[in-house]
Amino acid sequence: MKISRKEVEHVADLARLKLTEQEIELYTEQLNSILEYAAKLQQIDTTNVEPTAHAVQLYNVLREDEITDSMETEKVFENAPWAEDGYFRVPKIV
Amino acid sequence: MAYSDRYEMVCGVETHVEMATKTKIFCGCSTEFGKEPNSQVCPVCLGMPGALPVLNREAVNLAIKAGLALNCEIAEFSKFDRKNYFYPDVPKNFQTSQYDLPICKNGWLEITVDENPKRIGITRAHLEEDAGKLVHSGETITSSSSSGVDYNRSGVPLLEIVSEPDMRSIDEVIAYLEELVQIINYAGISDCKMEQGSVRFDVNVSLRPIGSKEFGVRTEIKNLNSFNSVRRCLEFEVERHAELYDEGQSPVQETRTWDEVKGITLSLRTKEEAEDYRYFPEPDLVPLVIDKQWVERIKATMPELPAAKRNRFQALGLSAYDAGVLTSSKAMADYFEQALAKFDDAKTLANWVMGDLSGLLNAHSCPIEDSPIAPEQLADLLGLLQKGEISGKIAKTVIAEMYQTSKDAATIIKEKGLAQISDEETLGKIVDEVIAQNPKSVADYQSGKKNALGFLVGQVMKATKGQANPGLVNKLLKEKLS
Numbered sequence: 362m363k364i365s366r367k368e369v370e371h372v373a374d375l376a377r378l379k380l381t382e383q384e385i386e387l388y389t390e391q392l393n394s395i396l397e398y399a400a401k402l403q404q405i406d407t408t409n410v411e412p413t414a415h416a417v418q419l420y421n422v423l424r425e426d427e428i429t430d431s432m433e434t435e436k437v438f439e440n441a442p443w444a445e446d447g448y449f450r451v452p453k454i455v
Numbered sequence: 456m457a458y459s460d461r462y463e464m465v466c467g468v469e470t471h472v473e474m475a476t477k478t479k480i481f482c483g484c485s486t487e488f489g490k491e492p493n494s495q496v497c498p499v500c501l502g503m504p505g506a507l508p509v510l511n512r513e514a515v516n517l518a519i520k521a522g523l524a525l526n527c528e529i530a531e532f533s534k535f536d537r538k539n540y541f542y543p544d545v546p547k548n549f550q551t552s553q554y555d556l557p558i559c560k561n562g563w564l565e566i567t568v569d570e571n572p573k574r575i576g577i578t579r580a581h582l583e584e585d586a587g588k589l590v591h592s593g594e595t596i597t598s599s600s601s602s603g604v605d606y607n608r609s610g611v612p613l614l615e616i617v618s619e620p621d622m623r624s625i626d627e628v629i630a631y632l633e634e635l636v637q638i639i640n641y642a643g644i645s646d647c648k649m650e651q652g653s654v655r656f657d658v659n660v661s662l663r664p665i666g667s668k669e670f671g672v673r674t675e676i677k678n679l680n681s682f683n684s685v686r687r688c689l690e691f692e693v694e695r696h697a698e699l700y701d702e703g704q705s706p707v708q709e710t711r712t713w714d715e716v717k718g719i720t721l722s723l724r725t726k727e728e729a730e731d732y733r734y735f736p737e738p739d740l741v742p743l744v745i746d747k748q749w750v751e752r753i754k755a756t757m758p759e760l761p762a763a764k765r766n767r768f769q770a771l772g773l774s775a776y777d778a779g780v781l782t783s784s785k786a787m788a789d790y791f792e793q794a795l796a797k798f799d800d801a802k803t804l805a806n807w808v809m810g811d812l813s814g815l816l817n818a819h820s821c822p823i824e825d826s827p828i829a830p831e832q833l834a835d836l837l838g839l840l841q842k843g844e845i846s847g848k849i850a851k852t853v854i855a856e857m858y859q860t861s862k863d864a865a866t867i868i869k870e871k872g873l874a875q876i877s878d879e880e881t882l883g884k885i886v887d888e889v890i891a892q893n894p895k896s897v898a899d900y901q902s903g904k905k906n907a908l909g910f911l912v913g914q915v916m917k918a919t920k921g922q923a924n925p926g927l928v929n930k931l932l933k934e935k936l937s
């Protein structure tokens with residue numbers, strides 16, 4: 362499987378990344394070599410193997426519906442680049 | 456010309472319901488509505504790096520319960536997936552949802568439109584987390600220079616219920632939504648407070664020429680939050696499709712938004728720009744295995760659902776209409792049943808609950824669960840009316856006073872001296888006075904004009920401020936004038 366320049370552009374667009382011409386070329390090449398390496402897995406016969414939903418064989422890790430303390434307000438906004446009147450603020454969305 | 460002369464509508468709905476858990480789906484933050492912005496948040500629901508989600512058992516219980524109430528199969532094996540997209544109300548840049556293995560699938564519910572029962576299929580119902588709330592600086596998102604984000608809602612457990620495209624008219628869509636919300640509300644899955652946005656609908660609609668078997672091009676209208684919006688939005692959208700087809704054109708497959716003020720739908724994004732969510736299994740959450748015992752345990756907690764309750768109310772002698780109104784919300788049905796436990800004339804009780812009580816509640820925009828008149832108090836009032844201690848007219852005065860003061864009927868009747876006068880001697884004196892004061896009517900009556908009696912009865916009622924026992928007044932007048 363080979364991924365095209367167009368697919369790289371699409372993925373970059375989905376990830377909100379603005380790539381330069383050189384970057385698009387570089388990443389197309391790098392992504393292809395990663396995928397080629399991972400393609401070795403395709404050689405394994407998985408006919409009778411159930412798809413894996415999770416890497417560990419563990420189920421039903423659940424918590425009870427009990428309230429725990431939320432964060433203090435100062436802490437909530439400690440890393441926020443912009444906050445006002447109890448809200449995180451973000452620039453124009455659309 | 457209405458579209459339905461030429462086209463058949465095909466509609467399916469996705470319903471998002473905020474579930475009635477105390478805490479969020481993956482953390483212990485409270486889900487209480489209306490708190491200070493960002494006061495119910497933690498590293499998990501703020502999407503901070505390294506924070507790990509742990510699934511709320513109660514959210515799973517409620518999802519199973521919803522599945523059972525909607526006649527679904529409950530998956531023995533279910534898992535969570537990441538739905539990737541960028542929007543400021545989603546702090547992790549993905550929403551934790553369920554993709555290919557939802558917790559419930561293949562269910563149905565029954566609706567009745569124009570007395571025709573019909574089953575609407577439920578494709579699936581899955582668990583996911585709600586997003587935060589955006590507050591824009593301008594009037595709309597596009598006219599805003601910035602937006603505020605409140606993550607209190609981020610991580611509130613949602614159940615997304617997806618219907619089959621089985622609905623063929625707007626009335627069927629509304630009937631489906633009403634029945635669905637009622638079931639969810641009765642089963643205790645959600646408080647279904649529409650005005651707080653705890654239920655939201657996405658509708659998919661297309662038209663096809665009558666008789667055609669193929670589906671037309673569908674549009675999806677997102678984020679409607681009341682039955683009325685759904686109705687108005689669909690009325691607009693089907694006419695829009697019909698006009699396009701009439702002109703030899705076709706709608707394009709796209710996502711649209713409903714402008715409540717202008718009453719129109721607007722394009723959000725077309726199929727070409729459609730989202731590519733790149734779902735993949737959520738590595739931070741292990742799968743769910745739900746065995747038969749778990750399902751049985753939940754089944755045992757299932758309360759009576761609306762359809763069963765409607766049938767039972769009809770068996771008490773109520774009409775289908777009355778049974779429908781009284782079961783329209785769980786709170787209404789609960790009120791009726793609590794009052795019925797103390798006053799067993801179901802028809803009279805139904806009339807008072809749907810009439811005077813609902814009138815007072817509506818006039819004060821008060822939900823029935825907050826009624827200042829307790830169900831037992833209404834039952835007592837009707838008991839006094841039944842025993843003839845007060846007249847129907849006085850009962851109406853008393854219920855209004857009960858609403859204002861929350862006092863018992865008996866107390867109000869005593870304080871205001873409103874008890875019905877059924878004492879023959881007292882009433883006899885008043886009747887004598889009325890006869891003395893109205894010689895003309897008396898003469899009319901005695902000369903055969905029987906309706907003059909009604910006037911005289913009215914005069915006695917007036918003299919007693921409505922407290923005279925009307926039956927007794929009639930009897931006394933007839934006796935004295937014969």
Ligand SMILES: [Zn+2]
Pocket residue numbers: 479482483484495496497498499500501610
């Ligand atoms: Zn939290």
